[in-house]
Amino acid sequence: MTSAPSPTTGETAVDSLEAALNEELEVREAVAFVVVGTRFDPTIRYCEFALEESATVDGTADRPRITGGGHGPHIAERNRETVALAFDGDAWVAKFSTSASSHPTDALAMKLADSSETGTVLAPRHIPxxxxxxxxxxxxxxxxxxxxxxxxxxxxxxxxxxxxxxxxTATAGVRRAGTALSSTMIDDGTLVLEGEPLTPARLRTLVDEEIVSAGGLPGANTIVNPDPEHNPSTLEEQAGSSSTADPLRADEPIVVQTAPCGPGGYHGGLTRTFVVDGDGGRERRAHVGVTQSFRSAAAMLTADSESVTAVEADLEAEVRAFGFEEPDAVQTRVSGVGLEPVEPPLEGGDRIESGSVVRLESAARVDDGSWLRIADVLVKPDGEQRAAYLEGPSRSLEPAAMVER
Incomplete structure (x- = not known):
């Protein structure tokens, strides 16, 4: 994989956001755009990230913004604080909750009423x-x-x-998984690490620890051997499932999937499949089909903008060409990645335009309940540059390929 080029070189987040807002205000004949929520709301976080680059913000001088993956009591308290932001076509207004008896939207509404004529105000559908x-x-x-x-x-x-x-940080976590698996011994088909059977829960812990060491926050987004519906193994444990306690075995696909939040507040998305002491067969054929599908998707998105449905279909067709003809033998999923692990473009008809960053996943069933699954993040830049994947670890099935030399 190559280092992907920038999708929108030279354009800042505030440039992009303000241009879109001005167009929307003009088309909708509205006087302002308003968003209200806590800093856990990705819309608030996106606007505040953009406003880091803006010099025309009224009301923020005494209240520094909290961004990125910070932690600690004071950060947690600030992140729960209610924020009200407005853009009137010229400048931003920001108000913050200062006590239980006040609401920032009240102050924001009065500020807007003082500075503009009343009329239509646009807001996300989820405004409180x-x-x-x-x-x-x-x-x-x-x-x-x-x-x-x-x-x-x-x-x-x-x-x-x-x-x-x-x-x-996701790459660091997945490499830790490969390093651990390459160090296992085999006892009657069971993988043993440092004298103890290696379970999915233990492997997930190793991945998460490495992500944290690399500066990321794994959240509940690390999954070992996800089911076809992508339910996190942490939720399975809470439901009393024994699937994460059963030791991992040789000659069976082991899927490691993670989507950590990095130090800048944005997510990655990475999935790899490993086989310890495999004997080839169906998983090798699946691996060739899945890896070929990523090359095809990159070429497809270099040529033109495409819908999510079209890219998912292209990924699927490439895998099926290697003999996986059963209707339920192949899965593909395409979505945006950013402030959330899964975000637009997401729906089937959404277009993957220039400037998009998307997570592509291909999977093939190699046995009952056993899948070979790989996911990477692809960047579709502006101009004539080729769509390319962000740098990541090897896609090899061999755990030893993850061992850094």
Whole structure:
């Protein structure tokens, strides 16, 4: 895999966001765009990341923004704080909750009413009900808009750097898994690491520890041997499943999937499949088909913008060409990646335009309940540059290929 080029070289996040907002305000004949929520809300986080580059923000001088993957009591408290942001076509206004008796939207609505004529205010569909009431009481009419979600579907150079940083922590975690698996002994088919049977739960812990050491936050996004519906193994444990306690075995595919949050607040997305002491056969054929599908998708997205459905179909066709003809023998999934592990472009008809950063996954069933699964992050840049995958670990089935020399 090559180092992917920047999708939108020279354009800042605030340039991209303000251009999209101005167009939306003009088309919808609205006076402002408003978003309200905590910093756990990805729309708030996206706007605040963009505002780091803006010099025209009223109301933030006394309240530094909290971004990235910080932790600790003061960071957690600040992240729960309610934030109200507005853009009126010229400048931003930011208000923050300062006490239980005040609401930032009340102050924001009064500020907007003082500086502009009342009219339509655009907001995401998920704006809190009490915030909507404050805006209506100030004389504004509310209308929903997905303009920020659409803007987030393409990435700036700075966003790509943050995703690449997250992908580096994912790579570190997956390499730790390969290193551990390459060090195992085999006892009657069971994998043993340092004298103890190696379980999916133990392997996941090793991956997460390495991600943290590399500066990432794994959350609950690391999965060993996910089921076809991608349920995290942590949820299986809470439900009392024994699947994460049964030792891993030789000559069986072991899938490691992770989507950590990097130090810049953005996610990566990576999946690899390992086989310890395999004897070839169906998983080798599946591996050839799956890896070929990634080359085909990169060529497809270099040539033109495509829908999510079209790229998923191309991935599937490449895998099926290697003999996986049963209707349920192949799975593919394409989605955006960024402030959330899964975000637009996501729906079947969504277009993967220039500037998109997407996670592509191909999987083939090699046995009952056993899958070979690989996922990588691809960048579709502007201009004539080739779509390319972010740097990641080897796609080899051999765990030893992960051992850094």
């Amino acid at each position: 009900h009490d915030s909507a009431l404050y805006l209506e009481e100030a004389g504004f009419e509310l209308a929903s808009s997905a303009v920020v979600s659409r803007t987030r579907a393409t990435k700036t150079e700075r966003e790509l750097d943050r995703i690449a940083s997250a992908q580096a």
